[in-house]
Each structure stands twice: as structure tokens, then as C-alpha cells.
Amino acid sequence: MKFLFDLDGTITSAETLPIIASHFGCQEQIAELTRRTVQGNVPFVESFIRRVNILGNYSVEETVRVLEKVPLYPEVKRFIDEHKEDCIVVTGNLTCWCAGLFKKIGCQCYGSEADCENDKVVKLKTVLRKEQIVDRYKALGETVVFIGDGNNDLEAMRHSNFSIAVGLTHNPAQSLLSICDYVIFDETALYRQLSQLSGEIGKNKSVVISCAGIGSRLGLGLTKALVQINGNSLISLQLKLFKDVEDVRIVIGFQANDIIEEVRKYRGDIIFCYNHRYFETKTGASFFLGARHANNEIIEWDGDLLVHPDDVRKLLNVSGEYICYSDKTSEETIFVRTDSEGRVVSFSRDCGDYEWTGPACMFKRNLVYNSNNVFNMFEPLCPMRGINVRAYDIDTYNDYLRVSEITKQWKF
Template sequence: MSSIKSVIISCAGIGSRLGLATTKALINIEGRSLISWQLEMFKDIEDVRIVVGFQANDVISEVLKFRKDVTFVYNHNYFETKTGASFYLGSRHANEYVLEYDGDLIVHPQDMKVLLDIEGEYIAYADKMSDDAVYVKVNSIGDVIAFSRENGDFEWTGPACIKRDKVKYNSGNVYNQLENYLPMRGIKIRACDIDTYEDYQRAINIVKEWYIEE
């Protein structure tokens, strides 16, 4: 499946809620940048595309330390747009299926391996953890039937995999794009979004547990 699947990592945002004056891709977790932990998970994926905007040159320099064959895509309107726009820009000219991965996301490496091997479309979600979450509502078999800012069964973290030709321009969030195709197969994973400083502190402990100690 990896040969017909592109991974789109959205790293264009400012990360203002985090309050560390840096884009989230470059935050330090256990002596390494967040983007380096993410790239490690995708080392066997041929087509990795990273959407940059804020501090683009710094992100590009950091990525090139670990991988030279990444495709960089610019979101020049990163200040006015959200991840939906970055996902669209990164998906153009990609493979048949595109896997959306937010630049502020940590997924358990074992769960990420499972997701990369799954064929077809899906939306991944996790137990509620983040301080400022978007939620998903699921049906009796775990399919995602709705997104909500108010409440839900689980937290929408991503990743999500969808056919490239379904990705349309949207200046909002990725889930605003996915809403058009619900219900969609849902897969529960272990994951953590980094939106606030409290999330960041939580993520440091999670990386120790998931990536270092296991």
C-alpha cells in the first residue's frame, strides 16, 4: 500500500496557542525536534510531502538533516488558512491515496505501522486527551458519523486517509473536508495532539513511554 499512498505532513502553522514562539514542527522533545520523530515513522514511505509556511526555511533545514527526498510545498497563506488548505496543497500531484498527518501530532509507532498498511479510506481517532479538542461521534461499529467542537465519543486527532481526488480546497480544518464524506471507517489509535503548553508537557512523557522505553 505504501507505493500508492502519499503522506502529507502539515507544518505551515504558527502554533500561537502553544506559546513557544516557534512552529510546532521544531519544538524540542527529548532532545529532538517533533518533525524528526514523525519522519522516523515514515521512513519506509516513498512519497512524503511536507507543507511549510511559518518559519519555512528553518523547517526545511531541519527536515533535510534526516531525509533528502522529501517534497516541500508552500502554503503562502498560512496566516489566514488552517490545515485544510495545507492538506489540499500537499495532496496535489500526490499518489492515489493521501494520508493526512498534522505537524503537531504524536501517534504510537505500532499504531502508525498498522495505519500505513491499511487499504482504503479511514479516519483515526483517540481517547480524549488534549485540552482543546475536536471530537468525533461514532456509530455501533466505530465508523465516524460526525465531528463536533462540543462533545463526542472520542477525540479527532488524525491521521486520515482519503482518495486524492476527493481533497478539495478548504481554508478551514481537515475535518471540514472530511465531513462531506461521512460516514467513514473509523480506527481507534493511541495519539496525542499538541495544542497548548500543557499538551506539550504531556507529549514529552508520551514520547518517553512510546518511543524510548518500549
């Protein structure tokens, strides 16, 4: 697996061209152009040519020295140091300006090329198209992960096998969010996801909260994660329950931006996993997408499910796979059938001893893609340990009223 990184704002904690500009005192011209380029409002190549025209008049050697001092994100740098052979930097920036910076990063770096004479840039020769580097590694049979934040990373992301949009320096370009697999706003979370992708799996449990659906049966015109329960959004209550879990992954689709905004009020280190096909798929697909690069033990949690805080604490300490159920409270439901030892033997639409509510825990080795429901993914694994919990899901408006009432006394 190869990890291809954008440079500006992804590895460096600031955009490099504005730093050069401010060093030479021409920041205003550059700043506006950079801002509009990152947002995708000026085509990258045009903008880059215009910026090189301005900055090329200044000393190349001095530029190299300025860029050498640009700070790097320590956790990103740590990952690169630990995987030097598999990390590659791709930047539109000029290799003649970045020579020192590339050396400091310490892995293979690709940039745009220019002719220099008398310590000045005289001619731009090539502008790097990042997707070509992606294609080159894929042609060698590599699986490519692309990590970037700007609109000029869009094609490279599209060509790569997996893509991570990052919002470390500024929010990632909106265009990336309609195609990326992950969006991450925190460098420790990014380090964690990169390590997981490279096969270094953490020992702790992961929690995957599925919030991609449209919540149509509820009729509030909101995805369920954002529904207010006694003055708190449902997702904020979930986050309180999982405050001690390191690897919390939230699957998003419908109203993704609103969920991201709400979640980031409470926690920065969440790994957001996209289910772009949320309209055509069910919870199984969301769970798969959230779990495929997680730790080995994965707790599946529906975004509309509330479980009594004491039971949550208990569940987080259980090791191994399990399926949770609760006493029957809903009319329309999936039932579980249990054996004399309390193990879940099957699911049924007609009748059973308890109501299937989730959560459930699965080893990653048992994860198989399924566009149907989560319980369909657990069916082949039965019989499985069953755990009775006080769990309530919010499917309909009546559920919503009932759960609001029940949870009033809960201490989150």
C-alpha cells in the same frame, strides 16, 4: 501540460558559463559574476552581457564541444526522454554555444541569439526572457509547470501555473522560495513530482505532513515541527515514523527555511509544498496544497501530532479511506461521533465518543479545496471507517509537557 526547464544547475549538474570559462582559463572573472547573478545581486541581463563580452572572444566551435560534455542529471533526463513532446528547455545561454548540448537533451530548446563571425561571437542579438515562452504556451491553452533554481527564473515561475524550485546544484535563489509551489533538493524526488504532475500516479500512499502554521497557542515562538520533544525535533520524530514511505510531502509556511534545514539533516528526498498564505488559512488549505499532486491514497498528518509507533505501522498498512480518533484526553477539542460499527458519522464541538486527532486518509478524487480545518474536508465523506489510535497533539504548553512525558517510553 508543458514542463519548462531552466538549463543550468537544473538539467545540467553544473553551471555552464563557468565551465566554458575554466576551459579557456578566464574562470575568476566569470565565477564571481555567476555567483552574484544566481543570488540575484546582479541583474541577469547585465551579467549575461558582461559574460558574453568575455567569453565571445573564444572559439564558438570549441565552446559547443565543451558544453556537449557537461553532465546531465540522469533522473531529469529520464523524465524528458519519457515526455519529449511536453518538455521545453529555456535558457539565457546562447543557442550557438549550446547546439550540441540541446541535441543531447533532445527536446525543444530556447536560448538567447547572437551573430557569429569567424568562429567568434560578434553581437548579442536577443536575451531570452523565459516568461515570454511561458506566456506563449499558456496562450495556446497549456498548463505550464516551470522548474528552475536561479533568480532569473523568478518571472517565469510567477507566470507559470505551477512552479518547482530545485536545489540540485546549489540552493535555489531565496526570491523563488517566496512564490514557488514546491521546493525539491533531490532528483529522484523531482522525477516523482514531475511524474505525478503529468498524471502518472504512484501506487503507494503519500503522507502529507502539515507544518505551515505559526503554533501560536503553544507560546514557544516556534512552529510546532521544530519543538524539541525529549531532545528531538518533532519533525525528526515524524520522519523516523515514515522512513519506509517513499512519497513524504511536508507543507511549509512559517519558518519554512528552518524546517527545510532541519528535515534535510535526516532525509533529502522530501517534497516541500508551500502554503504561502499560512497566516490566513487553516490546516485544510495546507492539506490541499500538499495533496493535490500526490499519489491516489493520501494520509493527512498534522505536524503537531504524535501517534504511537506501533499504531503508525498499522495505519500505513491499512488500505482505503479512514479517520483516526483517540480516547478523550484534551479539554478543548473536536469530538467524533461513531456508530455501532465504529464508523465515524460526524464531528462535533460539543460532545462525542472520542477525540478527533487525525491522522486520516483520503482518496485524491475526494480532495476539494477548503481553507478551513481538515476535518471539514472529511465531514462530507462520512460515515467513514474509524480507527482508534494512541494519538496526541500538541496545541498548548500543557500538551507539550504531557506529550513529552508520554512519549518518553516510545521506540521510534
